[in-house]
Amino acid sequence: MQLRNEQRQHIETLIRLSEGQMTGLDGCREVIRRSWERCVDEYRLDPGRPRPARVLTQQALREHREPVDELLHVARAGVDRLFAQVAPMGYVLLLTDRRGITVDFRGQREQDHALRRAGLYLGADWDERHAGTCAIGTCIHDAKAITCHQSEHFDATHISLTCTAVPITDPQGQVIAVLDISALRSPRSHESQNFALSLVNLYSRMIEDAYFLHRYRDCLILRFDMAREFVHLNGRGLIAIEEDGSIIAGNGFGRALIDAHLSRWPPWSPGLVPKATQLLDGEIGELLGILSASDDQIRAFRIRASEAICFVTLIEPRGRRIATRAVPPSLTPVPALDRLASDDPAMHRVLKLARRLRNEEVSVLITGETGTGKEVLARALHDSGKRAKKPFVAVNCAAIPESLIESELFGYLPGAFTGGSSKGMRGLIQQADGGTLFLDEIGDMPLSLQTRLLRVLAEGEVMPLGAEKAVRVDLRVITATHRDMDALIANGRFREDLYYRLNGARLRLPALRERADHHYVIRSVHESLVAKRDRDVRLRADAVSALLAYAWPGNIRQLKNALGFALATAEGDEITVHDLPEECQGGLAGVPQVLEPSSRNATSDEGRALLGLLRETAWNVSLAARRLGVSRPTVYRRMRRYGLVPPNRKDAHLENALH
Numbered sequence: 001m002q003l004r005n006e007q008r009q010h011i012e013t014l015i016r017l018s019e020g021q022m023t024g025l026d027g028c029r030e031v032i033r034r035s036w037e038r039c040v041d042e043y044r045l046d047p048g049r050p051r052p053a054r055v056l057t058q059q060a061l062r063e064h065r066e067p068v069d070e071l072l073h074v075a076r077a078g079v080d081r082l083f084a085q086v087a088p089m090g091y092v093l094l095l096t097d098r099r100g101i102t103v104d105f106r107g108q109r110e111q112d113h114a115l116r117r118a119g120l121y122l123g124a125d126w127d128e129r130h131a132g133t134c135a136i137g138t139c140i141h142d143a144k145a146i147t148c149h150q151s152e153h154f155d156a157t158h159i160s161l162t163c164t165a166v167p168i169t170d171p172q173g174q175v176i177a178v179l180d181i182s183a184l185r186s187p188r189s190h191e192s193q194n195f196a197l198s199l200v201n202l203y204s205r206m207i208e209d210a211y212f213l214h215r216y217r218d219c220l221i222l223r224f225d226m227a228r229e230f231v232h233l234n235g236r237g238l239i240a241i242e243e244d245g246s247i248i249a250g251n252g253f254g255r256a257l258i259d260a261h262l263s264r265w266p267p268w269s270p271g272l273v274p275k276a277t278q279l280l281d282g283e284i285g286e287l288l289g290i291l292s293a294s295d296d297q298i299r300a301f302r303i304r305a306s307e308a309i310c311f312v313t314l315i316e317p318r319g320r321r322i323a324t325r326a327v328p329p330s331l332t333p334v335p336a337l338d339r340l341a342s343d344d345p346a347m348h349r350v351l352k353l354a355r356r357l358r359n360e361e362v363s364v365l366i367t368g369e370t371g372t373g374k375e376v377l378a379r380a381l382h383d384s385g386k387r388a389k390k391p392f393v394a395v396n397c398a399a400i401p402e403s404l405i406e407s408e409l410f411g412y413l414p415g416a417f418t419g420g421s422s423k424g425m426r427g428l429i430q431q432a433d434g435g436t437l438f439l440d441e442i443g444d445m446p447l448s449l450q451t452r453l454l455r456v457l458a459e460g461e462v463m464p465l466g467a468e469k470a471v472r473v474d475l476r477v478i479t480a481t482h483r484d485m486d487a488l489i490a491n492g493r494f495r496e497d498l499y500y501r502l503n504g505a506r507l508r509l510p511a512l513r514e515r516a517d518h519h520y521v522i523r524s525v526h527e528s529l530v531a532k533r534d535r536d537v538r539l540r541a542d543a544v545s546a547l548l549a550y551a552w553p554g555n556i557r558q559l560k561n562a563l564g565f566a567l568a569t570a571e572g573d574e575i576t577v578h579d580l581p582e583e584c585q586g587g588l589a590g591v592p593q594v595l596e597p598s599s600r601n602a603t604s605d606e607g608r609a610l611l612g613l614l615r616e617t618a619w620n621v622s623l624a625a626r627r628l629g630v631s632r633p634t635v636y637r638r639m640r641r642y643g644l645v646p647p648n649r650k651d652a653h654l655e656n657a658l659h
């Protein structure tokens, strides 16, 4: 009875709409209103004459199923799984072709009759032109996911239903099918279907991807995601490519990447698609070599359009291994350089260029924020080149007082100036003869010395102070700076001609926070520090998480200092988050501390004992330290480790957590 009343009211609203009156449409969603208008104006549906659901004959259904047979086959597992999840909540599942004909269906047998009457059945036709506004038909028209809930349906026959439909698109982005879940009854509120929408979206995407992988199973496929951990499991992007990197097709996410590229760099000829090596900043050899690049068969690439880093794996064509190509010289392993980075696109670029430059005489200028490892790279360039057995002399132009820098660099003869050594001194430039001279903070070199340095570089000769004859030197010069050299030149503080001579090639080191291989850097800095000590102290997972979460304004130097501090102060054989300097713990503040099972008991016992003692001593840390026979800082450190905060402090709740 109540349904009849609602149907009557619904019909009246739509009749008013068909007569051009917009009353009773308050709260009606735009997408629904537009569809209702289409039903009235375009399809000439009469709201006053509800129509029963139309179900096709077996023969007609067969004709609709045939063209989507392959999709039905691929989608089967997804359809079964989705239905298993939603059936207990009273939903049925429909898969339709792009015309809205239900070509696959799952429903409860005991409701067979009611479902057939409602059109929730195999062969049912949900084309908007015939059935009016409904999830499937409107989803096909708009090519968008939609929930059509109860009286949002146009036809009064359907206003007890709730239906949620999501399009499945082919690799060209055309709707080829629709996945829908519907229920005969549902709660009143539209929001009750939000979860249904997310779930159908998820399955529709899985079916789409399964279909893509099936269709392009004979091609190379790049699978990518913004999280390394998800690439194999559920990498969102798929792009099928030829062996030269030409793009054949992409799934929704892959096409979005291509579109982003094209909107930034519009093609000079319409329809021209960029190559995968243009979308992702890398060479074809790097893409084809992904499977052998790392243990997890994933490699990081920079997306050129957004500068973001994504992680990519390669799926080989069915039954065919791609030929491994000869490795280009720029990718040949060079241990001294290779160990500076793991899988970071910017570092790959730097190291690729460094491999080419290591045996060249070109001057190299290394730029990058302070502490990014400019000197370490300069040293690695030297060690990996033909001058490796000759001296590597590093000079920090900012650290030597201006009054001394000239004599330090150029040297002097006995008696050249008051205060100098009576034996004179061989300058650093001469000391580097045959090897490499590394001038750090070159932007801080005084102007007068810049002129003299230019002469050394131009003529290959150095003139020590007080000398009358120049001495020949054979040098490779590497310089570094974290300053903006263009600004220094513009302000007249750096000679342009010297700058061009030093800048034969430029290597720009990325800041640590921009790198995708944080984990590797943390591990290698930790290993290098542990190697210098006599005991092995491992990094616990919570400390690694905090280190990964921190932004490192001081780059690798700051990381090294933080780990050095933790190694020096940690008790036992592991570094926990609480052993790190306070500023690095911030990333995990507020996150409940997860203790490893083996240490949980010992940790809380120890924590409880300390809490007992602190209570006994009325939170007098000095007294507690004396009783324990340890220093005050040690007690504070242990308090931090167990989250013990004096009761007068606001966050004293941590104390309670131990009970």
Ligand SMILES: Nc1ncnc2c1ncn2[C@@H]1O[C@H](COP(=O)(O)OP(=O)(O)OP(=O)(O)O)[C@@H](O)[C@H]1O
Pocket (backbone or CB within 6 Å): 339, 340, 341, 368, 369, 370, 371, 372, 373, 374, 375, 376, 377, 440, 441, 480, 481, 482, 524, 525, 528, 556, 557, 560
């Ligand atoms: N790949 C690395 N592995 C281990 N330690 C590293 C690495 N790179 C840099 N370091 C360490 O980080 C610190 C800073 O490195 P480096 O002096 O090379 O940086 P920089 O960029 O030259 O700094 P600045 O601009 O201040 O001169 C050094 O102690 C160095 O040993």
